[in-house]
Amino acid sequence: MDVELGIQNVARPVNFTTEQSADEVSKAISNAVTQGEPIDLVDDKDRHIMVPAGALGYAIVGSETKHAVGFGAL
Template identity: 45%
Template sequence: MEVRIGVQNVAREIVVETESTHEEVEKTIAEAIESDKPLFTLTDRREKRIVVPTASIGYVEIGSDTKKSVGFAALAE
């Protein structure tokens, strides 16, 4: 699943590919904001940890769990 995080006063967004579900990502972020934790952490598919200051979050876009296929399909005649 792809997660995009917009950070205040930063032109580029943070993009994380994670194995976590939509619900797990949303819960992690909500808990960090509600409990006033200074940082929140996500782990990507390669086991790298991404740490973001909670107070600097501008927005979070959580992608879908479905995989997109790329390529050409044979057309029926």
């Protein structure tokens, strides 16, 4: 699952891949924002990505499908 977090007053978004499902990521972000707690997500390398909920500008939760590797004909 690809995730992109936009943080207020930061030029570059935070991009990472996680083993969590789209529902788990969305629920974690939603709960953190409504409760005013830090967003705490774990990437596929077992690192914690923590963002203050008040600093979140946007979140894009990608698809769970794996992308094909290689060259294809157009």
